[in-house]
Amino acid sequence: MESQPAYQRIAATYRTRIASGELRAGDQLPTEHTIADQFGVARQTVRTGLSLLVTEGLIVARRPHGYFVRQREYMIYRPQEKSRPRPVTPEMVDRFSQQIAAEGRVPSQRIEVSMVQAGPDLAERLRVEPGTTIVARRRVRFINGEPTNINDSHFPLELVKDSEIMSPAYIPRGTDQVLVDRGYGQDRAIDEILIRMPTPDEIHRLELGPGTPVAVHYDTGYTADGRPVRCTVNVLPGDRHRIVFERSWLS
Structure with a gap:
């Protein structure tokens, strides 16, 4: 996993947490600043990684509040x-x-x-x-x-x-x-x-x-x-x- 670009590792980490139920519908993700410190990367790298999850429909961006796990009511x-x-x-x-x-x-x-x-x-x-x-x-x-x-x-x-x-x-x-x-x-x-x-x-x-x-x-x-x-x-x-x-x- 370390060989992956940082933005992909960020996306994979939070994709797994959502799939496992650790992060539930409506939960807020840590701030971009917090994630950047955790992975030792720039905030733009965090945005790139989280944008993958937005595209996949797993999270939504609610500015200026941050990112939230998408709620699905079928x-x-x-x-x-x-x-x-x-x-x-x-x-x-x-x-x-x-x-x-x-x-x-x-x-x-x-x-x-x-x-x-x-x-x-x-x-x-x-x-x-x-x-x-x-x-x-x-x-x-x-x-x-x-x-x-x-x-x-x-x-x-x-x-x-x-x-x-x-x-x-x-x-x-x-x-x-x-x-x-x-x-x-x-x-x-x-x-x-x-x-x-x-x-x-x-x-x-x-x-x-x-x-x-x-x-x-x-x-x-x-x-x-x-x-x-x-x-x-x-x-x-x-x-x-x-x-x-x-x-x-x-x-």
Whole structure:
């Protein structure tokens, strides 16, 4: 370990202390001056070492107070919940809000609606030509006021024009039921999950720190005759989610 550059030894030391539980979520690290004295290096070397841990998502810098072990409160994300019947409640609250409220946390969301040109990924899934105008219903979901994930649904314009989907207001019965009422009920869906680094737009919308990967869940819904009528893109920061699949054995 001594052969490593000093900044890497500093990062390794505090990475180990966090992994072992010696330093817990919310704990403050020693000051840069204290660490510099401990390792016999300049404070800039300490900053370089700690910046590695910031990039890895292990600590956060809160100037002028110092560095703290990052607190992680995961949301359990269950892709299979989408296909289950939506429970009817007096408030007709969506699944996300029900789940988070049941955990004693405060859910909220910001909704925007716009007409956009389909990029290659959406064009392929909705079976339209790239550049075709489609409707994007963009949502950022929040837990306790902090952005948690992106839930952007996309629809062919001719299927949803003049419907509630075109309004940024919350739709109590849900967009899937709007499609049903317009004759485009979904018979099946294809789920795709990929892992990548976020785009600049996703970093901005989710207020992501350096080095935070995201899981991207494409959920494309089809009518009984195989026509794609919706493609929802869920962007899940890796430091805020645990993805859980539940399976039943078929006899």
